Amino acid sequence: MKLPNLNPYVLYKTVEKIPTRNGYGEALIELGETNPDVVVLTADLAESTRALKFGEAHPERFIECGVAEQNMMGIAAGLALSGKIPFVSSYAVFSPGRSWDQLRVSVCYTKANVKIAGAHTGVSVGPDGATHQALEDLAITRVLPDIIVCAPCDAEETRKCTLAAAKYNGPVYFRFAREKTPVITTKKTPFEFGKAYICREGYDVTLIACGPLLHEALLAAEELAKLHIEAEVINSHTIKPLDGKTIKTSLNKTACAVTVEEHQITGGLHGAVAEFCSQNIPVPIEAIGMQNTFGESGAPEELLDKYKMRSKDIIKSALKAIKRK
């Protein structure tokens, strides 16, 4: 099936793969040139979060905080309250993981215009193991009032998300992965916070995905089509505010859904979709994601297999959801 506005090779085995964090680095360089208010902070992770090049180009607007995420978040709040647009760059397990109180009070409660970039999310972080695999970041940010929460699906969407975050006035949290992941979107694919994007139309089941696992959802939809099941695939990159309108319109057709995320199934995308549906369109919803366990060391591919986040797992869940209609 043709997928308009997506990378034409997205379903090929040879699809190009780029780490999503590269999109962040590219966007920061672009912002450095175009927006003199942008300031970048990091906590001893400049290279890994791809903030380094901005720092080299604009040392006067780059703040190396050392391994001190709480202080970094507070400094970002102060910068924002003085008219700057700070980008806080670290691993999501540390920021917003360790700096959540600072995110809550210094950033969200003061309505400070801070952007938080959480790297190394999901089990696909791989060999570093459970301590470094952020699987709770969407949940802990989503509960805070007055924040946008976003999980872009590839490097290009991460780039667009970063640029959009700089334009939006208010706190934004967005996450990226460590490994190279398939390029799903193109420069032409639309991106807007709070506006989910229908990648593929269908009428039997809705696959609602965020982050790089969107690729597995697209592969699953292709396989389901061979079984004469037409799955609609929605890229719900913004978890907060959730695009309830697009989801509801889709569920009116399909009447069942599978959520797909590299995150605990509680509190993240599944939580957001289930909350919305319970009040607006109660339908069966299956969940692909971490089932209330920590991750572990291993190759990214092995971990996605073990924790059942592959297209074959999505197909099983889709069939189950259809049966429950």
Added chain:
Amino acid sequence: MQSIKKLETTANQIRQDIINMLVKAGSGHSAGPLGMADVFTALYMGGVAKLDPKKKNDPSRDRVVLSNAHICPVLYATLAHAGFIPHKQLKTLRKLGSPLQGHSNNHFNNGIETCGGPLGQGLSQAIGMALASRINRTTNDEPRKTQKNRNSKYEIRNSNYHTWCLMSDGEFDEGQTWEAVMLAGKYDLREVTAIIDRNNIQIDGNTEDVMPLENFSDKLKAFNWFVIDVDGHNIQEIIDAMKKAKAMAANPTAIICHTIPGKGVGFMENKFEWHGLPPNKDEAKSALQELRTLNGKITSEHQ
């Protein structure tokens, strides 16, 4: 600038306002606000900090961050005396719908720059503001309006200002405070001054019993801070220290204000039990009586 005598009278009135506010609110902290009345008077009305109620959105205004925001009654009373908020608003402290929340916040465009409460967060915020001032100075020749910030509409990038962070000694138990101390030392951040209430008490007892801080000033000096110890009830001394801090060419400055918690009300002075309690009606009456008598003394010296 007002005369020192006049400032002392104002500080005394601020203390009376604090007692009245607390008894009306029925909850809140007594010791800290009373102990810091002289420091707040010096900061807002001592003529060193650039704080003007007519220019509360001026991008070049000095920034004040109250980190230990549980002492906000003293901030509110001072803001009223300095002309930032109406005096009659003070009696709404902690009431539903009041801008005077139990811990101060920045939602009301009344000169309060930020939200405080959870200890240890303020110095980081203040450092962010100070860094913004430095970035303004080092990166811009031309003034230019920034993207509209909903907190301060008139932000202009070439603004230059000093940031004053009011802190408690107890919050030096927090790791984040030391992270911030370390970073300000790294960047030789002379644009920031920490004004520390060294009253030696915290909720569970004396600081040296709960978590010893001494030798406090040596610790700060070791992190590249310039440290000035002052009598926190000597307004002239506080003003002089602020002047020194603002004139620093390199290091961030810490002004350690040695204060008496509950200052001005005999039965509250130096009693950690009064940290988190408001006075009841009878206690308030006797506290006000004591403050007014002192007020009388000051007046009599003029007569």
